Amino acid sequence: MTEKRDYRDTVFLPKTDFPMKAGLPQKEPGILARWEEQDLYRQLRDSRAGREKFILHDGPPYANGDIHIGHALNKVLKDAVVRTQTLLGKDAPYVPGWDCHGLPIEWKIEEAYRKKKRNKDEVPATEFRQECRDYAARWVDVQREQFKRLGVSGDWDNPYLTMAPEAEAGIVAELLKFAETGQLYRGAKPVMWSPVEKTALAEAEVEYEDIVSTQIDVAFEIVECPNVPELIGAHTVIWTTTPWTIPVNQALAYGESVLYGLVEATNVEALAGKRFLIARQLVSEFNKRLDDQFGQTVLLKGIDVGGAIDGALLRGTICRHPMHHLGGFFAEPRPMLPGDFVTTESGTGLVHMAPDHGEDDFDLCKANGLGPKFVVDDDGRYREDWLWLPRTDERSGSVINPKFNAPPNDEGTGGPICEDLKAAGALLSASADYQHSYPHSWRSKAKVIFRCTPQWFVPMDEPISPFDFDVAHLGGIGGAVALAVDASHTRTLRETAMAEIAQTRFVPPKGKNRIGSMVEGRPDWVLSRQRAWGVPITLFVNRETGEYLVDKAVNTRIVEAVKAGGVDAWCEENAQALLGNDYNLDDYEMITDILDVWFDSGSTHAFVLESERWPDLQSPADLYLEGSDQHRGWFQSSLLESCATRGRAPYKQVLTHGFTMAADGRKMSKSLGNTVDPLKVMEEYGADIIRLWALSVDFTEDHRIGPEILKGVADQYRKLRNTFRYMLGALGGFTDAEKVDVAQMPELEQYVLALLGELDGKLRQAVEDYDFNAYTRALVDFMNEDLSAFFFDIRKDRLYCDAPDGLERRAYRTVLDTLFHALIRYAAPVLVFTAEEVWSTRYPDADSVHLLEWPEIPSVDADEAVWAAVRRLRERVTEAIEPLRREKTIRSGLEAEVVVPENAVPAGFSSDDLAELFITGTVTVGQGDSVSVTKSSDAKCGRCWRLLPEVTEDGDLCGRCTDVVARLDAAS
Known part of the structure; x- marks a missing residue:
């Protein structure tokens, strides 16, 4: 038996020094140093x-x-x-x-x-x-x-x-x-103030976190009411979650369109004889807080004063501060003022006004001749000379300290504010269970307060x-x-x-x-x-x-x-x-x-x-x-x-x-151990992996990163790198003399150039839209699906086995060259280091890839609907072959004889065209609607490995390979 010749040295396999393994953490610093040197x-x-x-x-x-x-x-x-x-x-x-x-x-x-x-x-x-x-x-x-x-x-x-x-x-x-x-103007207004950092804060320096505060209901006795005299001796009730602001109260606010009612408790001795003014819509909520306070059902009875009290009738009403017995500032009258910010969504429909500590409070009081007292120092404590809370007292804690505002208990160890209000008989309810969102300094994480201080302002409405x-x-x-x-x-x-x-x-x-x-x-x-x-x-x-x-x-x-x-x-x-x-x-x-x-x-x-x-x-x-x-x-x-x-x-x-979240969608936190350090990612994967991740996510919304996500990005990068590696190898020795005009190219090459033109338009639009997610996705999909899985897969036979001067092979390499110059430019803004490595591998003496400009893409028309039909049929053929491959009936599609339905084959494609496109042994057009596959009985060419009727025995050559080998032998 004659030994068959080994034809491997006659096959034109891609050759390149560009490594499959990236080694980005080691290579990137060197590329960076070269850029700086240049x-x-x-x-x-x-x-x-x-x-x-x-x-x-x-x-x-x-x-x-x-x-x-x-x-x-x-x-x-x-x-x-x-x-x-x-x-x-x-x-x-x-x-x-x-x-x-x-x-x-x-x-x-x-x-x-x-x-x-x-x-x-x-x-x-x-x-x-x-x-x-x-x-x-x-x-x-x-x-x-x-x-x-x-x-x-x-x-x-x-x-x-x-x-x-x-x-x-x-x-x-x-x-x-x-x-x-x-x-510019210098004025005193309440601003967000950090007692820890002792400075005013801008809104952008504040973050909101949920806290639990003390909520209290406080009674202010009405001493004058010209429009509804029956209210004299009754108490307006205010509700607040900042008990510490009560000492600097200067007024009360009501809603002119709110309807109020007068109620009294009939079964609680501590409340006997007291009447309370409340917004009618909020009486039941107030009642529930009283129930919780006294540990029993408090029965509130309405008092008839000729129907509901319209808020506008409260104009001119005067109250007195619960601590009025202290004299001085506390003995001054507390007017009731109309406030358009007063609602009946919660509370009592009546709001206590402390111009030192609230913007609405400040504006309303200022409009009525009441100014701030500046009684809280920059550390969040009351001034030493403030007659009510001297610093030598045990009460000198910070006004944002929960203990300072704690409700009183049987042992009398509650916070000083609530204790004194209770002693004055003005504290109707108090509980430390009100959960709500509250501003904190994003630096110190400490709670802030609204504090009136002299500051410099830029007016928004002058x-x-x-x-x-x-x-x-x-x-x-x-x-x-x-x-x-x-x-x-x-x-x-x-x-x-x-x-x-x-x-x-x-x-x-x-x-x-x-x-x-x-x-x-x-x-x-x-x-x-x-x-x-x-x-x-x-x-x-x-x-x-x-x-x-x-x-x-x-x-x-x-x-x-x-x-x-x-x-x-x-x-x-x-x-x-x-x-x-x-x-x-x-x-x-x-x-x-x-x-x-x-x-x-x-x-x-x-x-x-x-x-x-x-x-x-x-x-x-x-x-x-x-x-x-x-x-x-x-x-x-x-x-x-x-x-x-x-x-x-x-x-x-x-x-x-948006913000980068952990892989499970939670906010990153060192305490949770779910942070991703970009420095460590670069040490493990390289900067191009971070870049590919950043430009692949929908960054306009909150997005995610984590170890598994990064592994997926690295796998995507590997595919892109291998695509460039294939192109470098396939273009080895390519010169302009080898180029083929578009008009001379096979339809497949023209179709791929048309797809490249489409990609170019998509990428230009993505740049215009700053849509880098779309930019990167379009680039990746084109390189993976249109090139690696389709065009390159089909044309590798032409590249490996056609004669170097064959028109089809030259046309393929011409398109590869066009693709290379376009794709390396498109990829350069994303994979900055890899693009430089790829470019310098092909053109070691050229300037940086980043000096290049957007590519000129030839305008090529192709019947994309026809090619879409071909690709759909190709997918059906691949799916039909796969079970035989898994069963090892055949080892590759080249061993398959395929029958495809006539109604699925676009006009103009011969059986030989389809066999080349589907990478199968033969394709026959038949009747019916399904694709069928059998193993070919033809012999296999010893060079291109195709199974063809013209090959008489395994290892012999087909006609094409016979011609190419003869020419190579003659040349050598």
Whole structure:
């Protein structure tokens, strides 16, 4: 028997040095180092110089601690935006920044002081601030390297820092624009206050958690009632969950349209002889609380006073405070005032008013000549001189301490408020079981209080005086910026902001309503904080008039001083020099409050986008991109700052993403042990896996991550990598001389080019929509389903076995080349490291893949309906073959003889065409509706392994292979 020849050396198998195993954790740092050595970011700027700009302005992360998975998602999304816009040929610079001032950093330094038993107040302010600055600088450097490790491209050597002197000067300059246009006022209003951190908080610095509070019903005796004299001697009843506010009560509020009734208890000795005024709708709820208080059914009987008492009849009614016997403040009359905020949803339909501790309270009392008393100190305790609760008393605990507000018990060990109300006979019910949502500081996690303090505000509803927004005299940080804005601008800040929201594109669209409702209902903007680490409110206030000084020359000196010396320049030693010769420091108070850090970050558009330090940038930005919580944070503070100083929004578009949850949908928490550390993920999988995850999820909603999810992403990555690996091997030695015109190509190649054109359109639209989930999904599906599982699978026979100069093989490789150049560009914004590795493998001497632009795709028409029918039939054939393969009747589809129904075969496809497309031995068109498969009895070609009638014996060659081998033998 003659030994059969081994034809393996005549088959053109793909060859490449590109490894199947990625080893991303080891490779990526080297690629990153090469980009830095090449200064790739600057190369990009040079290559796009003069092109249409696209500016994504970076919302500054806080310089405090390692990055978390939310940071990673945010930066990858920003990077994908910048890279896709760059790929489209635009000049899309990216300047990263950091938020460096504020309480969290100050708190960390104070913690270190406490461990060393140092008193912050005994440390010079400049020394303390320098420690804060050093702390922030260290974390900026740490986070910078972590963001770079994610493959985020940007001007990392020249970021913006809110603590840089020129930035601090820019923030001061923006503040002084508010001052010069009369958009600041100093007032006393209740603000959210953290007794732990001893400072006012912005809404964005507060989170809400469920707590259990003491709820009480308190009786205020009516002493005057001109419209309903029968009420004199009765008691109005108020319900509250903040017992500690009762001592500073100054009035009671009623609803003018509420119907009230008078009731008395008939079977409880402690309540004998007392009549109570309650909203008629809420009597039964009040009754239940009395039942619980007295441990029995309390029978309430209505008292006839000529029918229901209309709320409007309570005008002019006067009550007295339960603690009136203490005299002084407590003996003052407590008027009943109409309040449009009074409802009958809960409580008693009557509300006690403490202007020190509530916004509605403050406004109503102020309108009636009643002002706050400022009796609670910054640590949440009553003032030492407050006659009712001296600090030496056991009652001197914090007003937010549950024990301080605890209801009394038989042992008399309840909280002082409730105990004293009980002793006065005014406490009708008290129970520590009321569960509700309550604001907490998101930093210290401590409960906050509403506390009236003198603060600096920006009014939301005062008309902005006409001005031209000229900032020339306050430039100082890179030159004057002339802004063309209507000089007749007289809208209020709220109106301006709402108009700009209407003009801004929000992605997803629901963001427009979210921020709109917040701006529409927000109170005046509180700018001041009572801390040390931040940008000072650089104002001089006349001691006699209370007016702040507005002088452009003084303001210019202040800005220049801060630019030269940072915030330390605002100090008493420099005060007279800043005022100049025209003013005497003795006549002025130098404000020591600092600015809300949201004003810092809200001003970044001014000192970054408009600065000569970053000439590649421009204002307004094309896009702001942050988490959805920034509708009440950075998006809003930036909007208000820009509208107040420029009459417009600082952005054209706003994109928001949701929050990353654990795999089970729960919020991530270190205590639950369900956090995912992006640094560890990069150590195990590599940055490209994080990027593929971030750009695959629907980031506009809350989304998930976990070990199993990451394994799935890694598997998806492996498939994409192997697709590129196959293409690299299949294109080995390809040159332009081998290319085939589209018109000469087989229909399958033309169809695949048509699919590529469709993909190109989908990806362009996804970029326009910032829909990276759709972008990545379309790319992955095309590479996996249209290429690997279909086109590549069918054409591997042509690639391996056709003659190198065969038209079909050349056409296939021509399309592979077109696909390669398109797909490597499409993938580059997603898999930044892998795309570079793939590109440099094929073109080792070429520039970076990230310098390339969006591919030009040939326009090819194909009858996609016909090809869709072919692919459906192919799936049916594959399904019919699979049982025989599982049973090992056949080992591959090449051994199958297939009969397909005639009605399923599109016109124009021969049996040989179908056999090639289905990768089977033979295909016969028959009658019926089903696909049938039998094992072929033909012999197998020793080179291409196809079973064909023309092969007489296993191992012999078919006609095609005979010709190719003969030519190869002759050539060798």
